[in-house]
Amino acid sequence: MKKTGFLHDDKYLLHETGPYHPECPERLKAVYKGIKDADFLSKLTLMEASPADQKWIERIHSIKYILRFEEACLYGMTEFDYPDNQMCNESYDIAMLSVGGILDTVKLIMEGKIDNAFCSVRPPGHHAEMNKAMGFCYFNNVAATARYLQEEWGIKRVGIIDFDVHHGNGTQHLFEHDPTVFYYSIHEHPSFSFPGTGREFEKGVGDGEGFTLNSPMLPGQGDREYKKALESDLFPAFYEFKPEVIIASTGFDAHIDDDMSGIALSTEGYSWIMKRIIEMADKCSDGKLLSVLEGGYCLPRLPELAKNHVEILMDK
Amino acid sequence: MFINKSMCKNVVTIDKEAGIFRAREMMMEHRVRHLPVVDADNKLIGMVTDRDVRSAMPSLFIETCDIGEEKERLEKLRVEDIMTRNLITISPTYTLQDALLLMQKHRVGAFPVVDEESNKLKGIISVRDLMRSFINVLGIREPGTLIGVLVENKQGQMKKIIDAITEEKISFGSVLVSRYWDEGKRAVFTYLLTNTVAPMKRKLEKLGFEILDPMEWYLDQFPKKDE
Known part of the structure; x- marks a missing residue:
């Protein structure tokens, strides 16, 4: 059995997105319920939200953008950059707490106090670009974490696996020139789904060529095709790259019951993906794996998906 | 132009x-x-x-x-x-x-x-x-989601679609019409600058439009029951 951390805080519910918005506080409640009802809490190392040192956010977002976001919240704007991005007064602070809580959690992994962790945070991050909020994301949580690992812990190779059903345009663009961070994403094909990037031929730029890899999946595809794509694209690439730490951008929105996409993964399909990722982390990253929540909007399905996810991390 | x-x-x-x-x-x-x-x-x-x-x-x-x-x-x-x-x-x-x-x-x-x-x-x-x-005309340099709507080849269809989407305060990246689709039908492709389109699809279906289902190709692979 592994020592697993779990980041959850009611403060993450305070980022309000208004009525009828899919990225709602109830998502985290559902995740928490699944894990609590399975009686896992006593077996997990529980983590809390804490504000991030702004310097880590400045490593991936321009200071202009950070201030613009802060001012928009202070000013009481309920929308930022795109109408998709609904927010409230507290959103800036909560986005800071999101990054901060994740950095605290990954620190424990690096100190060897825990093996791996699941961070159930809002707002999500993988669409956030250097200068632009997008797709419900404001600060790019996993990108900040990758930079933190490199600069604070001297990690040379970080591997990011993004299996949210949408392409993590923000994460890709932040690292596409960088051969030290390998970004892999599997998602619904950009011609059918938001945000319209992540095509097969996007493979990194300049020195970063070969360190970005995308597996776009067609609407209707599910377990079978995901397995095939992960086996042929992700695993060979990561076994060769040998990341010292793996960060998973975890999205539960590829589930067949989630109406944010046409992808049809089953609950078992999700478990299979996670098991294979853990297996790989054990072999090439000394088990160091940090899972950070991105999307996942089907409230009735989130408890079981989160429960399975954590159960696999714990290696029960 | x-x-x-x-x-x-x-x-x-x-x-x-x-x-x-x-x-x-x-x-x-x-x-x-x-x-x-x-x-x-x-x-x-x-x-x-x-x-x-x-x-x-x-x-x-x-x-x-x-x-x-x-x-x-x-x-x-x-x-x-x-x-x-x-x-x-x-x-x-x-x-x-x-x-x-x-x-x-x-x-x-x-x-x-x-x-x-x-x-x-x-x-x-x-x-x-x-x-x-x-x-540039397709608008695909901006983040968004495509919805394909099958419409009868008669007047006023486009207005209904545009109105329905505008009411939801969703911005358009582009609207393209494919003039030749099934017989008597046209396909309207709206590229919407949003992540959330499921409610929009349901709304258009309620208005009587058929949403082009990209999954159809996938289902077509399997043998049909009556074959």
Whole structure:
């Protein structure tokens, strides 16, 4: 059995997105319920939200953008950059707490106090670009974490696996020139789904060529095709790259019951993906794996998906 | 929609006296396939393409020719010896539509754009420039989601769709209509600048529209029950 951390805080519910918005506080409640009802809490190392040192956010977002976001919240704007991005007064602070809580959690992994962790945070991050909020994301949580690992812990190779059903345009663009961070994403094909990037031929730029890899999946595809794509694209690439730490951008929105996409993964399909990722982390990253929540909007399905996810991390 | 907005204005040109090796070098250096040939007053005399250059070179498969002799011949060849003189040119006031249709008609890759009175070269428009315009029209450089709606070929359908989407305060990246789909039907493709389209799809279905289901191809793979 592994020592697993779990980041959850009611403060993450305070980022309000208004009525009828899919990225709602109830998502985290559902995740928490699944894990609590399975009686896992006593077996997990529980983590809390804490504000991030702004310097880590400045490593991936321009200071202009950070201030613009802060001012928009202070000013009481309920929308930022795109109408998709609904927010409230507290959103800036909560986005800071999101990054901060994740950095605290990954620190424990690096100190060897825990093996791996699941961070159930809002707002999500993988669409956030250097200068632009997008797709419900404001600060790019996993990108900040990758930079933190490199600069604070001297990690040379970080591997990011993004299996949210949408392409993590923000994460890709932040690292596409960088051969030290390998970004892999599997998602619904950009011609059918938001945000319209992540095509097969996007493979990194300049020195970063070969360190970005995308597996776009067609609407209707599910377990079978995901397995095939992960086996042929992700695993060979990561076994060769040998990341010292793996960060998973975890999205539960590829589930067949989630109406944010046409992808049809089953609950078992999700478990299979996670098991294979853990297996790989054990072999090439000394088990160091940090899972950070991105999307996942089907409230009735989130408890079981989160429960399975954590159960696999714990290696029960 | 005039050509002068989409054409390339910094045109790489060549002198008619230049050798064909120089022409090949310039094409590789600037990554272009068409070099307009102009005189000292920037008046268009012809155009040389990568195909003109390649046709002038000996074939790789010919082993019988004298290499020294062949080299001498090629070194003497000037751009004016191989360039096309009877060009189809267009003026800056042509529209993108004109250029698209002309290209399809004449099966060429680029048109020099010249001032009709002075015959001076103003720019060049190639298939690639038109592609860039088309990407712009599709709006796919911005994040969004595509919805395909199948509609009857009758008046007022588009308004219903646009109104329904506008009511939800969703912005449009583009709206394209495919005129030929199933018989009597048209397909309207709305590219919406949002992540959340499921409620929009349900709303359009309630209004009686059929949403094009990209999963259909997938289901088509399986044997049908009645087969």
